[in-house]
Amino acid sequence: MILNEWRRHNVKRHEIHVRLDDNTAATSPVSRSYKIHVGDEILQHIGDLVRNDNVQRAVVVSDQSINESHGHTVTRSLEAASITVDRLSIPSGEASKSLVESERLWNEFARLEIDRKTAILAVGGGVVGDLTGFVAATFSRGLRVWQIPTTLVAQVDSAIGGKTGVNLPAGKNLVGAFWQPRGVVADINTLNSLPDREYVSGLAEVVKYGMILDPDFFQWLENNANLIRGRDKESLNHVVRRSAELKTFVVERDEREITGLRACLNYGHTFAHAFETTTGYGTLLHGEAVSLGMMAAVRLACSLSLLDQTVVERQQKLLESLGLPVATPVLNNINTDDFLKIMARDKKTVGGNLRFVLPDKIGHVKTMDDIDCILVTSAIKTVCCVV
Ligand SMILES: NC(=O)c1ccc[n+]([C@@H]2O[C@H](COP(=O)([O-])OP(=O)(O)OC[C@H]3O[C@@H](n4cnc5c(N)ncnc54)[C@H](O)[C@@H]3O)[C@@H](O)[C@H]2O)c1
Ligand SMILES: [Zn+2]
Known part of the structure; x- marks a missing residue:
């Protein structure tokens, strides 16, 4: 009975290794490989994962609509792992994937005086992931970014593979960079609140x-x-x-x-x-x-x-x-x-x-x-x- 209860409420967790070192070992001193963590109730453990990456300071950038829920869970977990956290939020919707919003984030990062040891955590769907990944790729010539996808599209697609970017009036995703995350945490529980x-x-x-x-x-x-x-x-x-x-x-x-x-x-x-x-x-x-x-x-x-x-x-x-x-x-x-x-x-x-x-x-x-x-x-x- 207890085992059944456990099975009903907890699904197996998986780690998927994304191996990207072979083709870049000569140009990058830092491993660009990373893991995708899939399971339920794993947002609560994100602090330990990030801490293991030698991080003492983090900025959580989250979609406004989930800032108080999933954004808060991520922040609490980081703080419990003794990581100092600042929080920023992005208005929901595709319009935020813009140079205007990028500039606002660059300026916020400058105001917070963050440096290259600071980790950025993008909490939200593809919009927040693409925008925050792009800003992290370009600020100080590159900050560590963790992708924390909270939509199905982001968990199965946009958070994986390092494509980041913003839209121009002339077209979607016209400005961007390949910037692989340090890790991806896909907690399927976050999908419960999706329309x-x-x-x-x-x-x-x-x-x-x-x-x-x-x-x-x-x-x-x-x-x-x-x-x-x-x-x-x-x-x-x-x-x-x-x-x-x-x-x-x-x-x-x-x-x-x-x-x-x-x-x-x-x-x-x-x-x-x-x-x-x-x-x-x-x-x-x-x-x-x-x-x-x-x-x-x-x-x-x-x-x-x-x-x-x-x-x-x-x-x-x-x-x-x-x-x-x-x-x-x-x-x-x-x-x-x-x-x-x-x-x-x-x-x-x-x-x-x-x-x-x-x-x-x-x-x-x-x-x-x-x-x-x-x-x-x-x-x-x-x-x-x-x-
Ligand atoms: N980088 C890539 O490889 C790649 C691949 C596919 C798509 N994309 C990009 O991803 C974007 C689309 O992503 P999307 O579909 O996640 O859109 P989105 O980020 O706009 O999220 C969709 C809506 O869900 C809300 N939301 C997010 N998480 C929620 C949650 N847990 N509960 C309730 N509401 C939540 C958001 O506020 C938003 O209103 C597009 O800009 C697209 O270009 C990028
Ligand atoms: Zn698609």
């Missing part, structure tokens, strides 16, 4: 990992969709852990998007970015656009005879059972020529040619260039209205 739409949206990236890299994981998602949808703790722990492992697999082999492997993470994204742009940012959440983008991509793959209809149906069924959109009236009145133009401008295209990451079976993708625009347009039309 449902945000939570479901994050699941699109999870389905993406199954489609591009891991057929067994895809099947596990199919078998456990209801539990995942209901945020069952054990299931959620596996979702975050396996996704983090798969992202790590890619980042370790192509940290700076040079070999082309990291590009597989763009599955569904060329379409998704165009959907987000044409509908205006905020109409569709990113994960919703990715879900629609993956449906357009898998149908495009099918029309190119890369795979058969059963794969299309399995992906559609999984996305639907997780509560993600597979077609939407929001895209009904959009001009497909505009889509094509926007996709051609996407920075992931090469020389203006449309380039897509397309599956040829579940768990495997390839990059395809020079695809007939008519097929692309037909694929887009399939997600333009509720069918």
